[in-house]
Amino acid sequence: MSSALIYAEDWEHIPELLSTSAALGLSPLIIFSHRDLIDIKVAAKNGASEIITHRLEPIPTYISRLLVQVISERQPRIILGEAKKNVREIFGRAAQRMGKACVNNCNNIDIAEGIVRIIRPILGGGYNGIQELIGSPVFVTIRPEAFKKYPVKSVEEPLITEIDLKLKRDSIKLVDKKTTKRSEVDLSLAKVIVGVGRGFRNKEDLKLAEELAELLNGVIGCSRPISSDLKWLPEDRHIGLSGKWIRSRLYIAVGISGQIQHVVGIKNAETVIAINNDPDAPIHKESDYSIIADLYEFLPVLIKKLRESKLRSIYG
Amino acid sequence: MLNIHVCVKQSIDINSLEYDPDTLRPRLETLQFRIGDADLCAVEEAVRIKENNGGKVTLLCAGHNINPDIIREAMAIGADDAYVVSDPLVRDADQWVYANVLAALSVLAGQPDIILCGESSLDDSAYQVGPRIAEELDLPSITHVTRLEVKERKIIAERAIEDGVEILEVELPVVVSVGLEINTPRLPSLLMIRAASRKNVNFIPLDAIKLPKEKLSSLVKYCDIKAIKVGRKNVVLSGSLEEIASMLLSVLKSDGVIQ
Numbered sequence: 001m002s003s004a005l006i007y008a009e010d011w012e013h014i015p016e017l018l019s020t021s022a023a024l025g026l027s028p029l030i031i032f033s034h035r036d037l038i039d040i041k042v043a044a045k046n047g048a049s050e051i052i053t054h055r056l057e058p059i060p061t062y063i064s065r066l067l068v069q070v071i072s073e074r075q076p077r078i079i080l081g082e083a084k085k086n087v088r089e090i091f092g093r094a095a096q097r098m099g100k101a102c103v104n105n106c107n108n109i110d111i112a113e114g115i116v117r118i119i120r121p122i123l124g125g126g127y128n129g130i131q132e133l134i135g136s137p138v139f140v141t142i143r144p145e146a147f148k149k150y151p152v153k154s155v156e157e158p159l160i161t162e163i164d165l166k167l168k169r170d171s172i173k174l175v176d177k178k179t180t181k182r183s184e185v186d187l188s189l190a191k192v193i194v195g196v197g198r199g200f201r202n203k204e205d206l207k208l209a210e211e212l213a214e215l216l217n218g219v220i221g222c223s224r225p226i227s228s229d230l231k232w233l234p235e236d237r238h239i240g241l242s243g244k245w246i247r248s249r250l251y252i253a254v255g256i257s258g259q260i261q262h263v264v265g266i267k268n269a270e271t272v273i274a275i276n277n278d279p280d281a282p283i284h285k286e287s288d289y290s291i292i293a294d295l296y297e298f299l300p301v302l303i304k305k306l307r308e309s310k311l312r313s314i315y316g
Numbered sequence: 317m318l319n320i321h322v323c324v325k326q327s328i329d330i331n332s333l334e335y336d337p338d339t340l341r342p343r344l345e346t347l348q349f350r351i352g353d354a355d356l357c358a359v360e361e362a363v364r365i366k367e368n369n370g371g372k373v374t375l376l377c378a379g380h381n382i383n384p385d386i387i388r389e390a391m392a393i394g395a396d397d398a399y400v401v402s403d404p405l406v407r408d409a410d411q412w413v414y415a416n417v418l419a420a421l422s423v424l425a426g427q428p429d430i431i432l433c434g435e436s437s438l439d440d441s442a443y444q445v446g447p448r449i450a451e452e453l454d455l456p457s458i459t460h461v462t463r464l465e466v467k468e469r470k471i472i473a474e475r476a477i478e479d480g481v482e483i484l485e486v487e488l489p490v491v492v493s494v495g496l497e498i499n500t501p502r503l504p505s506l507l508m509i510r511a512a513s514r515k516n517v518n519f520i521p522l523d524a525i526k527l528p529k530e531k532l533s534s535l536v537k538y539c540d541i542k543a544i545k546v547g548r549k550n551v552v553l554s555g556s557l558e559e560i561a562s563m564l565l566s567v568l569k570s571d572g573v574i575q
């Protein structure tokens with residue numbers, strides 16, 4: 001059988017990564033992870049037969065060296081990880097070292113007749129790229145959309161192996177890390193989302209959107225500049241190619257232009273409403289209902305009407 | 317004096333690309349090319365480093381049918397020269413092949429202190445060429461950099477990751493992939509554009525970088541490309557703001573979101 005090596009930066013999605021590997025027919029399932037993160041119970045319950053641990057700081061350049069060593073020893077068919085920034089960097093380096101294929105952000109993966117086939121967003125996210133990976137092993141990072149459910153057989157007690165490599169580690173230093181608080185809500189699960197974009201002139205003005213979201217029992221999401229450039233909202237609130245893909249019942253895009261990279265994240269929303277004062281903004285083509293109006297004039301009217309009506313959100 | 321190399325990709329302009337409504341495949345006659353946004357941020361950052369520390373900025377590009385005018389547009393930001401491999405063998409390149417060619421070009425262009433890349437290309441969004449080049453040249457890499465400062469033989473970089481921000485100190489030489497947030501590339505003035513038209517774009521024959529065949533053969537092959545089409549109703553609600561608000565409430569009500 002061909003094995004899967006799962007590299008985990010955190011253990012949040014270890015069950016899904018294990019079940020996805022099992023669904024692909026891979027066995028045994030091996031996890032490679034930092035010593036301090038491992039959770040033997042979770043690994044055992046979800047079918048991992050071995051956990052290989054390291055003690056390196058989270059610096060991709062160094063971790064990739066260890067990963068190459070683990071791969072040479074265990075000879076997995078696939079090295080699988082979550083599509084996260086460190087993971088992609090580690091996989092890219094290790095793949096180059098070994099002369100192997102690497103694909104990132106896949107929203108589907110399959111193995112048919114021994115060939116690994118994936119689907120991933122390309123061309124800004126407006127298209128699915130369907131690709132075949134040549135050679136073995138191959139490196140694949142997946143988005144949550146690619147997780148597969150599978151009835152895994154639990155393992156009594158996974159083997160724990162510690163790996164140590166004497167690496168010279170003085171060229172890169174992690175001097176400091178500021179961790180931002182995670183949002184309490186997971187956008188990809190929310191039923192009603194009000195998305196805010198650069199049409200808002202000040203951070204304080206987001207109150208308007210918050211009020212609307214609250215009345216609809218929904219949550220706030222945003223375009224990438226709002227979180228990454230302006231830092232008005234946490235990173236995990238941004239929707240699109242490099243952020244969350246939502247599947248809400250309702251998405252109201254307010255002051256968002258609707259560039260391809262944003263729109264890929266809202267394709268699975270059921271009803272999309274756009275509020276934008278530019279009649280030519282691309283978001284209108286991506287919406288079920290468009291309101292061509294200044295958000296500063298329209299939102300207060302809408303909020304007032306909604307408040308005065310007896311209508312209430314069914315999600316409460 | 318810093319020697320700075322910047323990798324730029326002649327990418328498909330995703331905004332002008334259209335697809336066939338029946339097959340959902342891209343319509344090749346709508347293909348246009350430009351340098352991607354993140355790559356332009358990398359060029360801008362290189363030029364700022366040069367302005368603050370002195371040095372030379374060289375663009376590196378690998379692809380097929382490379383248009384020197386597109387390279388010159390990026391040079392107009394303030395690059396000094398460019399090394400380009402434009403060869404049919406690089407047409408269906410994956411990131412393994414791109415990284416091999418770019419790393420070889422960097423060696424040819426000579427001893428970089430910093431190699432800058434965009435975090436991902438505009439068209440293929442593969443998120444790996446920077447780290448791959450670093451591995452090929454045995455250099456440290458950092459990705460998703462949103463602030464960069466050069467101090468003697470080190471860089472101090474701010475890196476945006478999912479749960480926060482890291483500050484890293486890395487010795488030169490280093491490969492840095494930049495995020496869109498690092499800067500806003502300047503719009504070149506007429507003068508800069510004219511100056512760029514006289515700058516050297518060195519087209520290097522693929523033979524000259526002497527790569528073995530396996531380093532030029534892609535490991536990732538496209539089987540198909542299909543547009544993701546979503547049928548939306550495209551109804552414009554019009555009237556006074558009051559009227560539109562009422563219409564919107566009826567929409568939400570008939571949709572069953574409110575009752």
Ligand SMILES: Cc1cc2nc3c(=O)[nH]c(=O)nc-3n(C[C@H](O)[C@H](O)[C@H](O)COP(=O)(O)OP(=O)(O)OC[C@H]3O[C@@H](n4cnc5c(N)ncnc54)[C@H](O)[C@@H]3O)c2cc1C
Nearest residue numbers: 197198199223224240241242255256257261262277278295
């Ligand atoms: C590799 C890559 C990845 C990316 N990933 C993402 C991603 O994951 N998510 C994402 O969102 N973006 C992403 N982007 C960026 C994307 O291309 C756009 O730049 C971004 O989505 C624009 O954000 P915006 O719509 O808020 O701002 P803008 O494009 O500036 O649009 C603001 C809109 O507000 C409207 N407006 C202004 N004033 C008002 C008013 N008073 N009332 C009503 N409307 C008003 C304007 O008409 C305009 O349409 C990515 C880009 C690249 C190159």
